[in-house]
Amino acid sequence: MTSPASRTRGPEFEQQFVRRAGQGQGARVQTGIAELDDMLRGGFMEGDAVLVAGSAGSGKTTLALQYLVNGIVKFGEPGIYLTFEQMPDQIYRDAKNFGWDLRKMEEENKFRLICTSPDLLLESQGENLLDEVIKELHPRRIAIDSLSHLEMFVAKGDLRKEAYRLVSFLKTKGMSSLLIWEAGQMSGNSFSVTEVGLSFLVDCIVALKPVEIESAVRKALVILKMRGSDHDKQLRQFEITPAGIKIESAFSNYEGVMTGSPRRVASEKFTELFRGASEKRK
Ligand SMILES: Nc1ncnc2c1ncn2[C@@H]1O[C@H](COP(=O)(O)OP(=O)(O)OP(=O)(O)O)[C@@H](O)[C@H]1O
Numbered sequence: 527m528t529s530p531a532s533r534t535r536g537p538e539f540e541q542q543f544v545r546r547a548g549q550g551q552g553a554r555v556q557t558g559i560a561e562l563d564d565m566l567r568g569g570f571m572e573g574d575a576v577l578v579a580g581s582a583g584s585g586k587t588t589l590a591l592q593y594l595v596n597g598i599v600k601f602g603e604p605g606i607y608l609t610f611e612q613m614p615d616q617i618y619r620d621a622k623n624f625g626w627d628l629r630k631m632e633e634e635n636k637f638r639l640i641c642t643s644p645d646l647l648l649e650s651q652g653e654n655l656l657d658e659v660i661k662e663l664h665p666r667r668i669a670i671d672s673l674s675h676l677e678m679f680v681a682k683g684d685l686r687k688e689a690y691r692l693v694s695f696l697k698t699k700g701m702s703s704l705l706i707w708e709a710g711q712m713s714g715n716s717f718s719v720t721e722v723g724l725s726f727l728v729d730c731i732v733a734l735k736p737v738e739i740e741s742a743v744r745k746a747l748v749i750l751k752m753r754g755s756d757h758d759k760q761l762r763q764f765e766i767t768p769a770g771i772k773i774e775s776a777f778s779n780y781e782g783v784m785t786g787s788p789r790r791v792a793s794e795k796f797t798e799l800f801r802g803a804s805e806k807r808k
């Protein structure tokens with residue numbers, strides 16, 4: 527069967543669409559980061575709003591760009607990166623250092639970088655701002671970097687309302703969105719997202735956080751919630767490499783990683799003691 531969407535996007539997209547649609551749990555939007563897609567049981571659910579929460583320098587922008595670039599390069603899905611953050615040149619440059627040529631993708635009408643002030647996204651202005659690009663690009667993915675900046679421009683207590691309006695708008699346009707949230711130090715399962723009441727608005731939350739283990743700071747990724755799907759519940763170590771985000775093993779030998787005071791689990795200590803004792807006996 528040929529979907530209306532696939533008719534306009536060629537065989538590569540069609541193959542992908544069929545593959546995702548065939549997974550039984552609803553169509554998936556693959557991040558293209560194999561281990562993350564495994565953690566998500568195939569990818570994000572199509573049309574979902576995903577919150578990526580993390581502290582400064584945790585890799586939020588890298589993850590968002592990689593999601594968009596993979597969407598374009600691997601899955602034929604155009605994308606928008608909307609930022610209130612940095613100067614555009616810096617984003618093009620940083621992306622290029624990962625091997626992602628955003629300018630070329632823009633020339634090919636597959637990508638659009640929008641640098642704007644948060645107040646232009648508020649109320650119906652946001653829809654005007656995006657409508658033109660949506661008509662030109664037919665985007666399937668969008669990343670907004672970041673919702674935290676939006677907070678500075680809304681009246682106290684209005685962030686939920688504005689975020690709800692934005693998320694609903696993106697959904698009606700058929701886009702899967704990745705919304706970045708700058709969280710302070712997260713401890714336990716609660717961090718500022720839950721405090722400002724954004725967590726119920728989004729369908730999925732991916733948290734990135736630094737953890738200090740044995741005097742080294744490592745990066746951890748965890749899926750805190752995912753509506754309508756099973757997902758990996760473990761904290762996985764990841765690194766930002768010159769090719770982008772690379773997800774590694776789980777912190778399975780540690781407990782208390784989320785709360786910021788990781789300890790080796792007893793079984794691990796026991797194994798070590800046992801190993802030490804048996805080596806002494808040799
Ligand atoms: N080309 C690269 N190769 C390897 N690592 C890189 C590269 N570019 C950036 N990094 C790493 O990624 C980190 C920043 O990641 P990123 O900008 O995605 O984080 P962020 O969470 O968006 O940060 P901020 O809170 O400042 O917006 C850098 O501190 C650096 O460690």
Ligand SMILES: [Mg+2]
Binds near residue numbers: 586587588671
């Ligand atoms: Mg950033």
